Structures are given as structure tokens and as C-alpha cells.
Amino acid sequence: MKKLIYLIACAFILIFHQANAQEVSYFGEKITESGAIEATKLSEKMKDKKTMEAKVTGTIVEVCKKKGCWMTVDIGNNQKMRVTFKDYAFFVPKDANGQKVVIEGVAQKEVTDVATLKHYAEDAGKSKEEIEKINKPKEELTFEAKGVIIKKK
Incomplete structure (x- = not known):
């Protein structure tokens, strides 16, 4: 009888754990979540620096619809940060919108030219009219x- 109760308890624990488990996927170098800051705090943390090594956590807003070769992450105030992958060595799933993410690498403040902005808009599946408005x-x-x-949850 004790064995039966023990087995039932183990089954409930296993079912509960699976229901609450998060599926975690790694891309590129294997990193950890340790020390990650919120994406909404990155700009403040950088202050006047043009570049900074960082580990950031946030929510994926959009992923390149063609290959998963870039994504954007919500950085607050209705702004997004474009994330590319070192040496174009890996991609992320094209259906990762809305999922939580941890990224490690180099943040930088830069000016993106019109041609590149149009290319990103095309990759994102934007309409011809939306792309033409980029000037x-x-x-x-x-x-x-x-x-x-x-x-993923």
C-alpha cells in the first residue's frame, strides 16, 4: 500500500513538473541566464558608450521571415532592438515571436542606412508601401x- 501511494505521489509530481516546465532552446554559443539585465535597462546601462558587452533578457517582437537570421527585442517605450547573430553562424526559429529570450554579445549604438532598413523591412514581410515610406x-x-x-512555455 505504501508503494502504491508513493507511485501515485511520484506520478502527480511528474505531471505537475511537465505542466509547468519551460522548453528551453539554445542557439550559437551555449550561454546561461546568470547576470542578464532587462532589455529595457540596456540603453541606460550603456550611457555614453558606443559599444558594450552585455547579457540581456527580454521578449522577441519579430523574427526574420525568410531565414530567422535576425530578430527584434522589445526595449520599452515602443522601441525595438535589432539582434543579429555573430558571423551569421546561426539562426533562430521564424515562429519565436512573443517568446522570452536571453542574448549575450555586443550592444552598440549605430545609424542604420536606408538601404539596410528597407532590406530588413522586406525580410520582415512588410508591404511595398511600407518599404517605400522608409526614406x-x-x-x-x-x-x-x-x-x-x-x-517557450
Whole structure:
């Protein structure tokens, strides 16, 4: 009888654990979540620096629809940070929108030219009209990730 109760308890624990478990996927270099800061705090942390090594956590807003070769992460105030992958060595799933992410690499403040902005808009599946409206460079915070963790629930 004790064995039966023990087996039932183990089964409940296993079912509960599986229901609450997060699926975690790694891309690029294997990194950990330890020491990651919120993406909304990155700009503040960088202050006047043009580049900074960082580990950041946030939410994926959009992924390149063609290959998963870039993604954007919410950095607050209705802004997104474009994340590319070091040496174009890995991609992320194209259906990762809305998932939690940890990225490690180099953040940088840069100006993205019109041609590149149009290319990104095309990769994102934007309409021809939306792409044609892009007519000036954009100052933005970007990130080159050497490793990525995507957490699904």
C-alpha cells in the first residue's frame, strides 16, 4: 500500500513538473541566464558608450521571415532592438515571436542606412508601401549575439 501511494505521489509530481516546465532552446554559443539585465535597462546601462558587452533578457517582437537570421527585442517605450547573430553562424526559429529570450554579445549604438532598413523591412514581410515610406537613416540600439536562449512555455 505504501508503494502504491508513493507511485501515485511520484506520478502527480511528474505531471505537475511537465505542466509547468519551460522548453528551453539554445542557439550559437551555449550561454546561461546568470547576470542578464532587462532589455529595457540596456540603453541606460550603456550611457555614453558606443559599444558594450552585455547579457540581456527580454521578449522577441519579430523574427526574420525568410531565414530567422535576425530578430527584434522589445526595449520599452515602443522601441525595438535589432539582434543579429555573430558571423551569421546561426539562426533562430521564424515562429519565436512573443517568446522570452536571453542574448549575450555586443550592444552598440549605430545609424542604420536606408538601404539596410528597407532590406530588413522586406525580410520582415512588410508591404511595398511600407518599404517605400522608409526614406531616412535611423539611429538605433543594435545587438550582435554570440549566443541565444529562447524560452517557450
